[in-house]
Amino acid sequence: MSAVHDTNKACCSIPPVQSDYKSKGSYQKVGQFDKAYVVGDSKTHALICIYDIFGFFPQTEQGSDIVSQALSGTKVIMPDFLQGKPWPEDNFPPKTDEDKQKLQEFFGTTANVGDRLAELKSVASTLKSEGYTHISLYGFCWGGKVATVAAGEKDLFKSVAIVHPAMLDVKDVNGIEVPFGFYPSKDEPSDTIKEFQEALSKKAFADKNDYKHYENMHHGWAAARADLKDPENKKAFEDVYGRLATFFGSNNQ
Template sequence: MSQNEQCCPPQSTSNPAAPKVPPPVSENAGYKFKGKYDAVANYDKVYVTGPDEAKHALVVIYDIFGFWWASLTSLQGSDMLATGLESTAPTKIFMPDVFKGQPFPKDKDNDPDAKKKFFSGIAKLDDRLPEVLDFAKALKKDHGFSRVSVLGYCWGGKLALMSMTEGTPFCCGAIVHPAMIAAEDGEKLTVPLGFYPSVDEDKEVVKKINEAIATKPFANRSDYHLYDTVHHGWAAARANLKDPENLKQYEDVYRRLAGYFYSVKC
């Protein structure tokens, strides 16, 4: 199985005998979103939340389900993060529609051929990366933000890692249950990283990335926590907030992210 086919894996990559991870969950319990959709820079559709006076912008890269109704937990998480940072480090959050209205269909979750086609098309990382970098640059140049950070889930976690290499416009970043991670991702980092894998990410690769970060000059400004009681996707489209443990760790990771982005002061 290729790395691309493992993105948002329906089967655990670190424990093949484990049950399949949950499918996307559409239930959002009537949550009322605080943000709005708008056209920003090079994207026609961006979910925007957080105070207008903020000088720090956070670009959030969603998972393969995009703005699908099943991904409401990702948008809710952005609202929570903006609220958590409001009094300490006011942050405007931007979640661009990097798939341009073409997310991965949830009914193809177990179809490797559909994923292969998806990852060679609209979700091709090398094609989407320049667009995200241009978006970050525009936030600084044209929208008055002095600092721009990045956060990614699953596929978006890999894209975030790729965006934090030499010449990056991001001053720091974070990844939550990232997909397709490789040992060299840590070696290429040039800015601090908040790293929050689930039980399903490859443990050896996680270890190698942490070892690489430990050698960096920004090691003491990075953060790490393994969420070993929850599945891949627990903080984004696969979150089931009716499950007590999922809800507990969902709330915890957004508190931790708020603490990280405040403390790193990039």
């Protein structure tokens, strides 16, 4: 599996935004991960969230809180897939050729899609062994790529959604086997978005999919790069998490 990030310039140039949101959940041990953000108390329904390359951020946790509450306490779990080594926000965007190369190496090692996919499947299997019968998944940016590839695991996941995904590739649609929510921004390649959505519309479960192109939003508007002091960003942020809750509420049954 390719370790090289795509050419989405916005993904590799827009820095994270600070937030003073106070998360409602807590950090807990989940499966092989010593640290995971967890909110919600359901013993049967769970959502796994894959954050972006900046790791745990208040805005991403705020989104988890919104979805959990909207789905009556569905447990949302955000494992520390980057193992305490997210890309440092003080070195973003990378400015020197050396730092740009380090970012590509980051995608090939710490954020390697294949390795993180194996860990994701292990977490889902652990949840199943603990009695969770309805598990779904969503991811942002880099996490959206991992989630897309995981959408072929229909024995583990009821449904999958991606928000402003990185490394978007229409060939990945061939492997998608479960209802799929697709929420790109203005910064993903428009031709790829169109091809990706057209391919999704041909799936046997297309009537269960959900799609909205947030054409006025930058890459990252729903995760670490969300500027919730901006009214338009806040409106789109609330909208996409509402759509995620509705989508998972319909398909994680």
